Structure formats: structure tokens, C-alpha cells
Amino acid sequence: MDFLKVDAVHHTYFTKTSAVTALSDVSLEVEEGEFVSFLGPSGCGKTTLLSIIAGLFEPTEGTVTLEGKRVETAENEIGYMLQQDYLFPWKNIEENILLxxxxxxxLTPDKKAYALKLLQEMGLKGVESQFPKQLSGGMRQRVALVRTLATGPKLLMLDEPFSALDYQTKLKLEDLVSDTLKSFGKTAILVTHDIGEAISMSDRVFLFSARPGQLHKTFVIPKELRDETPFNARNHEVYPAIFQTIWKELESLEPAGER
Amino acid sequence: MSPQENVKFLHRKYIQSLNREKKWVRFYQAVIFIVFFSGWELASQKQWIDPLIFSAPSKVWGLFLTKIQDGTLMVDLGYTLSETVFGFILGTFLGTLLAAILWWSPMLSKIADPYLVVLNSMPKVALGPILIVALGPSFTSIVAMGAIISIIITTIVVYTSFKEVDPNYIKVLQTFGANRFQIFREAILPASFPTIISTLKVNVGLSWVGVIVGEFLVSSKGLGYMIIYGFQVFNFTLVMLSLLVIAVFATVMYQLVELLERKLIKNGS
Structure with a gap:
């Protein structure tokens, strides 16, 4: 049985004046321990799909199941990391990661110790009693990752988690996240519009087209890239070819005249 | 001079200039204070202003000492102060509670909306006579005046701030499976603390208005009563004394709220 199964999901947003279809007939499966990326132009419903998988709201049609159970009923089995860290500024780091x-x-002593250990492994020793605004952007995003991992989710969703960071921090954090998730054997879905990030971090890349959001194509990343860290993958000899393929596919999705 | 010493020297100069500026500010503040009171005294003694109406600082001070010695000032001050503090706390608390209820039920907030607008635009002190008849000419009705004047505006301001909390904080909590109460406790309420504190600051002033008007109407004790009594017997020294005491204690309350603000809002700054 598939670990995560998205089955014929449609979603339409209703407003007073319009009905906008964000997702149309999206079906896909993710295996346990796999790292996949959702790539696509803006307006392709990536974030909507992520919210549906997270069980934040139900799709207009279709079902999402995690290990055979509907995601709406699953509690704390899915971790969600947002574009910005969204650490609570009035809570110190320890309170934030234990949230x-x-x-x-x-909140058992065991789990608390585990969360604090994670924090240390992320290279953030001794910041427990500090407040988020005393930390740099990269440090805060690492704290947010610890907060997400602390509950031991089976599936981790990353909604453009590196987009608000500077390039150097972003590359370092990609390596750290990739390494951490691999060592825990976590299943993860990354939403991004950065082709390089998708290629270097994932096992498979799902390419979405926009208006309405549809699954356009799936790319399997070759094994030699998967085994590398994201930073090294970007410098690997097969990387440019895959980049070009995905780039061309993305270009073909854009309607003529929008360029 | 080495570059390092130079930086130190410049920094010291900068601090000196800051201190100098601060001293000048304090100096001018003191000048205004002294000019105002000595000008008042002088104008009154020279009969440039009618001493019967405007009194004089020396007379007010004299009355202050007498009323301290016979204890009557403390009694009146005690009444007014406790009424104001109660009214202020009650008004802010009930206003915040109402805001929480409106946040809890979006349906209710839609229904209540026009009524809130009407109640907010209404001059609350006009309800005074009804309150006094309903609750009796006592402590209770004056506290109610102090509270009612700030409840609705607190509700509106705090409810608006509840609604404006960044939805992504709520999303974070929802992904952890938080229920509505947990969302309120972990995100909505703490994120709105700064707004609640700033309504506290406004409510300090409003509660004084409610309580003083209430005492005008009830006319039995308190600083508001001192004003209305002084007005009726044409003893404006008494009115001035009452006004100055109110000014001092309203300021003290405001400062206490600021102290509370610094204690309550901790985010490492």
C-alpha cells in the first residue's frame, strides 16, 4: 500500500463574484522515506494541495490518505513548515519548539529531551532561553524545523522554507535539512519554484501547470544525484542536463505572450 | 591619536551631547512648571485674574494642608481612586471578554455589529441618571459609570486586533491539531497584548471621566463631589485642589500601566 495517496483531488475556491478552480484532478503517490518536490509556476495550486494534504481543509472532491487513513482524522502525523519561520515572538526558543x-x-520529559537534543544537533546550543528576534534568519528557520520535527511527524511538508533566506544560508540549510531528514528516514514534500532546489533535494519532482493546477509531468532524479548532498548535486555532471529538461518543460507551460 | 582612541573619544562626545540634550529638556520642563505656578500666584495677587474664580497656588496649598490634617481629602481621594481603579479594570476586562466572545463566534459578531456601532457612538455618560436610579446612588453605580464608558470601545479595538493576528500563526497551530481555545490562548491573546495595553492607557483617562461625572450626579463623596460642591458654594480653591489631585493620580495610574506594559510584553527587547 502506498504511504501517501492523493486521489483525484479537485479544489475550487468560492468568492462572491467568482469560483476559481485551484486544483483539477490531481492524483499522485509518495512512498515512505521518499523526498519529493512540487514545482510549478505561481498559481498552480501547490500551497492549496499542501494544505489539503496537511488536513487543514477538505478538497471539494477527492481524497487524501496517509497509510490508508484519511488525513483529516490524522493528528500530529504531518508536520508543516512555512515560508517564514513564524516562531511566536512572545515565546522563547524552548517554548517555541515544545509548542x-x-x-x-x-509533553513528556522524554519528548522534551528529544526536542532539546534536536536543537543541539541543528547547531543551536544554548539558545533555549533566547527570543526569536535575537536570532538570525537561518537560525530561526532551523528552530522552526526543530519545532516541526519535535512531534515526530510521519510526513513533513516544506512550503518554500528557504525562499526568505539569503542564498548562502539557503544552500547551507538545504544540506542540513536533507541530511537530517535522510538520517531520520522521513518522508517529505517540498514546495518550491526553484528548479535547482527541487533537483538537488528530491528523489522525484512533480511538475504542475497553472490555472487550473494540474499535475503535468513527473521527473525521477537519477540515483547518482540522490546520493549526493544538495550542494554537491548542484555541481554534479548530470545536473545541467536535468535542469535543462525541466526548464524547457516549465517554459512550454507558460502561455505565449506572458514572457 | 590612534584610530581606536579616536572612536572612543567620539563615542564619549556623542554620549555627552545626548546627556546635554536631556538636561535641556528637563530644564525647560521645570521652567514651564515654575512659570505656570508663579505666574498664576502673581496674577492672582495682583488681581489680574479674579482670585475668587481662579484662586491661587498658595491658597490651594493651604487648603491641601488643612484637608490632609483633618483627613477629609484622604477619604474623598480614597473613594474616587477605588471607583476609578475598579471601573477601569472592570471596563477593560469585560471589553476584552466581549471581544473574545465575538472572536469565538463569527456569526454572533455579524449580528452584534450594528448594535456595537450604536452603543459606541452613544455618549455613555448620558446613561448616568439611569444607572443611578437602577443601581442606587452609591459606589456601585459610579463604578458602573467608570466601566461602561470604556467597555464598548475596548471591545471594538481588541476584537479588531484579534482578527488581525497573522493567519500563519494560526496555521502553525492548526498543523499541530490545535482547537479553537488553544489557538486563542497560544496565538490570538498574546499577539494582542500590545493592543490591550494601549487600550488600558486610553481607558485610564476614560474611567476618570466616567467616575467624576458619576460623582457629579450622585453628589455625596469623592473628588468629583468636591468639584461640584466647590462650584455650588463658589469655593474655587476647593475645585482647583480637586483638579490638581486628579491630575496627579491620573498620571500615576498611567505610569503604572506603562510599568505593566514593560513587565507583560517580553520578547527579548
Missing amino acids: GLKIGNS
């Missing part, structure tokens, strides 16, 4: 456990009423 998920507190909400789920599962």
Missing part, C-alpha cells in the same frame, strides 16, 4: 507537544498534550 506542538504542548498542543497535542504529549
Whole structure:
């Protein structure tokens, strides 16, 4: 059985004056331990799909199941990381990373120790009692990752988590996240509009077309790239060819005249 | 001079200039204070202004000492102060509670909307006579005046700030499976603390208005009563004394709220 199964999902947003179809007939499967990316132009419904998978709202049609269970009923099995860190500025770092456990009423000494250990492994020792605004952007995003991992989710969703960072921090963080998730064997979905990021981090890349959002094509990333860290993958000899293929496919999606 | 010493020297100069500016500000503030009171005293003694109406600082001070010695000032001050503090706390608390209820039920907030607008535009002190008849000419009705004057505006301002909390904080909590109460406790309320504190600051002033008007109407004790009594017997020294005491204690309350603000809003700054 598939780990995550998205089955014929349609979603339409209604407003007073219009009905906008964000997703149209999207079906896909993700295996356990796999790292996949959703790539596509803006308006292709990536974030909508992520929210549906996270069980934040139900699709107009279709179902999403995680290990055979509907995601709406799953609690704390899915971790969600947003574009910005969204650490709570009035809570210190320790309170921030334990937030998920507190909400789920599962704040045991074991899990607390685990969260603090994660924080250390992310190279953030001794910041527990500091407040988010005392930390740099990269540090805050690492704290946000710890907050997401602390509840031990089975599936991790990353919604353009590196887009608000400077390039150098972004590259370093890609390596760290990739390494961390691999070592935990976590399944992850990354939403991005950065082709390079999608190629270097994932096992498979799902390319979406816009208006309405549809699954256009799936690319399997060759094994030699998958085994490398994201930074090294970007310098690998097969990288440019894949980049070109995806680039051309993306170009073909854009309606003529919009360039 | 080495570059390092130069930087130190310049920094010291910068600090000196800051201190100098601060001293000048304090100096002019003191000048205004002294000019105002000595001008008042002088104008009154020379009969440039009618001493019967405007009194004089020396007379007010004399009355202050007498009323301290016979204890009557403390009694009146005690009444007014406790009424104001109660009214202020009650008004802010009930206003915030109402805002929370409106946030909890979007349907209710839609229904209540026109009524809130009407209640907000209404001059609340006009309700004074009804309150006094309903609750009796006592402590309770004056506290109610102090509270009612700030409830609706607190509700509106705090509710607006509840609605304006960044939805992404709520999204973070929802991905952890938070219920509505947890969302309120972890994100909505703490994110709105700065707004609640700033309504506190406004409410300090409003509660004084409500309480003083209430005391005008009830006319039995308190600083507001001192004003209305002084007015009726044409003892404006009493009115001035009451006004100055109100000014001092309203300022003290405001400063206490600012102190609370610094204690409550902690985010490492």
C-alpha cells in the first residue's frame, strides 16, 4: 500500500463574484522515506494541495490518505513548515519548539529531551532561553524545523522554507535539512519554484501547470544525484542536463505572450 | 591619536551631547512648571485674574494642608481612586471578554455589529441618571459609570486586533491539531497584548471621566463631589485642589500601566 495517496483531488475556491478552480484532478503517490518536490509556476495550486494534504481543509472532491487513513482524522502525523519561520515572538526558543507537544498534550520529559537534543544537533546550543528576534534568519528557520520535527511527524511538508533566506544560508540549510531528514528516514514534500532546489533535494519532482493546477509531468532524479548532498548535486555532471529538461518543460507551460 | 582612541573619544562626545540634550529638556520642563505656578500666584495677587474664580497656588496649598490634617481629602481621594481603579479594570476586562466572545463566534459578531456601532457612538455618560436610579446612588453605580464608558470601545479595538493576528500563526497551530481555545490562548491573546495595553492607557483617562461625572450626579463623596460642591458654594480653591489631585493620580495610574506594559510584553527587547 502506498504511504501517501492523493486521489483525484479537485479544489475550487468560492468568492462572491467568482469560483476559481485551484486544483483539477490531481492524483499522485509518495512512498515512505521518499523526498519529493512540487514545482510549478505561481498559481498552480501547490500551497492549496499542501494544505489539503496537511488536513487543514477538505478538497471539494477527492481524497487524501496517509497509510490508508484519511488525513483529516490524522493528528500530529504531518508536520508543516512555512515560508517564514513564524516562531511566536512572545515565546522563547524552548517554548517555541515544545509548542506542538504542548498542543497535542504529549509533553513528556522524554519528548522534551528529544526536542532539546534536536536543537543541539541543528547547531543551536544554548539558545533555549533566547527570543526569536535575537536570532538570525537561518537560525530561526532551523528552530522552526526543530519545532516541526519535535512531534515526530510521519510526513513533513516544506512550503518554500528557504525562499526568505539569503542564498548562502539557503544552500547551507538545504544540506542540513536533507541530511537530517535522510538520517531520520522521513518522508517529505517540498514546495518550491526553484528548479535547482527541487533537483538537488528530491528523489522525484512533480511538475504542475497553472490555472487550473494540474499535475503535468513527473521527473525521477537519477540515483547518482540522490546520493549526493544538495550542494554537491548542484555541481554534479548530470545536473545541467536535468535542469535543462525541466526548464524547457516549465517554459512550454507558460502561455505565449506572458514572457 | 590612534584610530581606536579616536572612536572612543567620539563615542564619549556623542554620549555627552545626548546627556546635554536631556538636561535641556528637563530644564525647560521645570521652567514651564515654575512659570505656570508663579505666574498664576502673581496674577492672582495682583488681581489680574479674579482670585475668587481662579484662586491661587498658595491658597490651594493651604487648603491641601488643612484637608490632609483633618483627613477629609484622604477619604474623598480614597473613594474616587477605588471607583476609578475598579471601573477601569472592570471596563477593560469585560471589553476584552466581549471581544473574545465575538472572536469565538463569527456569526454572533455579524449580528452584534450594528448594535456595537450604536452603543459606541452613544455618549455613555448620558446613561448616568439611569444607572443611578437602577443601581442606587452609591459606589456601585459610579463604578458602573467608570466601566461602561470604556467597555464598548475596548471591545471594538481588541476584537479588531484579534482578527488581525497573522493567519500563519494560526496555521502553525492548526498543523499541530490545535482547537479553537488553544489557538486563542497560544496565538490570538498574546499577539494582542500590545493592543490591550494601549487600550488600558486610553481607558485610564476614560474611567476618570466616567467616575467624576458619576460623582457629579450622585453628589455625596469623592473628588468629583468636591468639584461640584466647590462650584455650588463658589469655593474655587476647593475645585482647583480637586483638579490638581486628579491630575496627579491620573498620571500615576498611567505610569503604572506603562510599568505593566514593560513587565507583560517580553520578547527579548
